[in-house]
Amino acid sequence: MKRPIRHARPATPRAHSSRARLLTRIGAIMASLAALSLSGCSVLSRGFLAPGGPVAHAERHEFFFVSVVMLLVIGPVILLAPLIAWHYRLANTKSAFRPQWGFSWILEGLIWIPPTIIVIVLAVFLVQRTEQLDPYRAIPSNLPPLQVDVVSLDWKWLFIYPELHIASVNQLILPANRPVHMSLTSGTVMQSLLMPRLAGQIYAMTGMVTQLNLAISEPGTYWGENAQYNGDGFVKQKFQVMGVTPADFSHWVASVKQTPKVLDDKAYHNLSQESTIPQPITFGTVEPGIFAKIVHQVIPPGDAAKHEEAKYDG
Amino acid sequence: MTIWHILLGRLTWSSLAFVRAWRDPTLSELIGAAAAAIAVGGAVVLFGLLTYLRAWRYLWSEWLTSLDHKRIGIMYMVFAGVMLARALIEAVVIRTQQAIAINNQGIVGPEHFAELFSTHGTIMVFFVGMPLLIGLMNYVMPLQIGSRDVAFPYLNSISLWLTIGGGIMMMASLVVGKFSTGGWSGYPPYTELAFNGGVGPDYWIWSVSLSSLGALMTGINFAVTIYKFRAPGMTWMRLPLFTWTSLCTSILMIFAVPPLTIATLMLAADRYLGMHFFTNDLGGNMMNFVNLFWLFGHPEVYILILPPFGVYSEVVSAYSSKELYGYTSLVIATMAIAILSFTVWLHHFFTMGQSAPINAFFGIATMLIGIPTGVKIYDWIWTMFWGEVRLNTAMLFSIGFMVTFVIGGMSGIILATPPVDYMVHNTLFLIAHFHNMLIPGMLYGVIAGYYYWFPKAFGFRLSEKWGRRTFFCFFVGFYLAFMPLYVMGLGGVARRSQELFDPTLRPWTIVAEIGALLLFTGLACIFIQLYVSIKQRHQTRVPVGDPWDARGLEWSMSAPPPEYNFAVIPQVSRRDAFYWRKKYDGAYRPADHYRDIELPKNSMCGILVGMGLTACFFGFVWHIWWLAFLGFAVAFGTAVVRSFNRDVNRVIPAAEVAAHDRRWLDRAAAARPIPRHLELTPENEGLAKWQG
């Protein structure tokens, strides 16, 4: 999206007559409305209509495709309903009146067959695209995918890089142009991971592992969130996704490894308490196999119940 | 355990919204206390007014204990109107919050905000949508099929009081305790004890249970009525379309509501008995809840949409002065929708990790529903074709519906495409979509039907001027309120967000706020319309009963109808029975002879069962076990005792029926037949002038 246009130039310098003044004013209003809607349009650049990777890109394509087809379908209704009602209004004595007319094979054909054909066409595409964009399907590439294990907690995201033995909270750094494979579980209630410019949602659920594949095309800053309501800190459960060059990525990994924090049972247990965190955290060391332990609930889950007991006031 | 504990269970001082606001006077708590004050104040004013007017006896004997389907229908609608006012105000608060809370806390805190969207959704679905439609069906359907009442009038009364009981629980949650924060769908494990130990989820469980019990019984009642109580000659393919949609809705209620009751009761078992159906640990699996819930939830949206489709069929045909186009198509489409609606529930969780073929299957099934739905819309358009369309309030709503609903259809097909759904699921796009279906599909339809049948029920017409104003507010208001939500949803804004963090969202949230206010103004217009119409009723009376030159049997008696509906049960020989009777001049003739009519006596058993069970469930919420036991004993005891009572009917002697009928016929004979262009003038006494 373009930068918003901030200023409307005065329309004419010779705005003397009241009519011209009126026009100027209308022009100014129109211009500011346009500016408003343009600045509003940057909303769309937050989402998958401004894709940052192949998955979101394909999903945007599918969105436009279905939208255009559907516009063709609903357009006639939007035009016909008011037009026919107006033409056949009681006051129009010129329009024909046939109160006993209630059936026509031709019209029946027209209202049943074309919609059926359109649905069949859409269905064919739907099957293909659902198959291609299955979140479990690996992104084709000659690089091996980077594995990230994701744990949803109240109210933060834990990202474990099992091959690199590091972890981060509420910050996801990924190498651009390399496929990423995520395994998700939850350390608390069900949540839904959404990175609007990168990949669609998948739920994270306790005791289960779901998967998500994605890739980032260009280095840049993106964002992600939990889209499934899970309590007071829900809106704060957002995080930055940074796509970086491979060199920067190695650099970042090396710097994280320097940090003294260790993600072990105890650290995880503390992390899993209900809380929001102001700044991302990184763990330089990760106890091997911790993700499996979380999935199999070997580590006792967060003390949400106790917490609730304390908070409980009716 | 102290005596207080036994008496009051979990209730403490700080359960009261007022006490909470006193101790912690934040804006959020104060708003909560104000809402509680409105609830309490409203109840007190109502109580005082009824006492002052000495209306208790009348209210009790004529309304609350009535088993007349018409009165029960009206009570459903009054109840739903009250709940609508509350839920709409909550919607305005939600919108105001999102308009203000961009990088700040706004007016309500996180927990309060969550209660707001949870009560708004729960009320709108269970205590506005369902009762509005059940009320309408209750009133109209028996009249349309030529019946004196529904099959089980006493059961009907129980259903009403169970539903109202659920509403009372919703209102109580404003004053004592807090409501659930788990949304209208109440997904565990969030709503399990481990994460929500308070009374909130219990309020949700038990009020929804009351509503679902009521809806199930209504479904059975209506289905049996339509199967067994049709007038002679009223064959299937002669049923009015509204009755067809009522039948399909009843079938949906019978099959779709039990999964919900089961799901909420299993959740209750988790919370009360330490079971582990949906918990995180010990083998619980919340996916089972999600499936059960949507096994109900999707058909539920058709429970809410099909009856208005019936309304539109009646309204468009009547006000186009024309036969319905494509009756058979409409019947097939209605049935197809009803059946298909059970095959799509998984589209509510494409993102739960099933394989692609499963998602594709349910995506296609969802798209299939688009076909019969589209057929219906075209059938209404062709009904107007070659007609003489009177563009009154009801027609404006119908046309507004067609134009707006298809936009929701478009976003529905978009959501049915799994890869796109991955992106917009759980965002404001989804919120925009289902309001785009439900506001035109359900609310507009109810308003159109209300305008259309009101003169039948009360004997005078509603103000057209205020009707148009209502339409303006609801039509423009809808677009302003929900189009911005589509845009924000595409920008990845999650639903249920108490705070937003991006200033570029502001223009959109402000437009949406204006829209919500306009919608609220629309509701105010409805109430003003009612008030104005009552004041002007002397100029708008239509006692003969057919103000719109309409076609179904419900127009063939006086307005308001006698309590037995039909002096003699009509004989039906073709579709649009009353229309053809008018044509062949048999519409206003005395019967050959009148018979005694048996009607159910009033009974207070319905209200006792309903309120007993409500008290029982309220006891469950607060762990007040004696109340739970007592309430259950009252409900159960009443049901048992009543079953021994054989003297449940009373007889209206033939002479009285004949006298009433003669008075009405005299009136019809004296009235002037009115051509269509004068139907909104005081000259319209409810007798239509025949036109080719």
Ligand code: HEM
């Ligand atoms: C008439 C004007 C209405 C307005 C202005 C309105 C507004 C809203 C808003 C702002 C939300 C919250 C969106 C969010 O999660 O961020 C919402 C949620 C919802 N609304 Fe409405 N609504 C209206 C009518 C209705 C009707 C008629 C129904 C159904 C019959 C309905 C059912 C729901 C449901 C089920 C939710 C979801 C609640 C949840 O998240 O659990 N609403 N509405």
Ligand SMILES: [Cu+2]
């Ligand atoms: Cu659905």
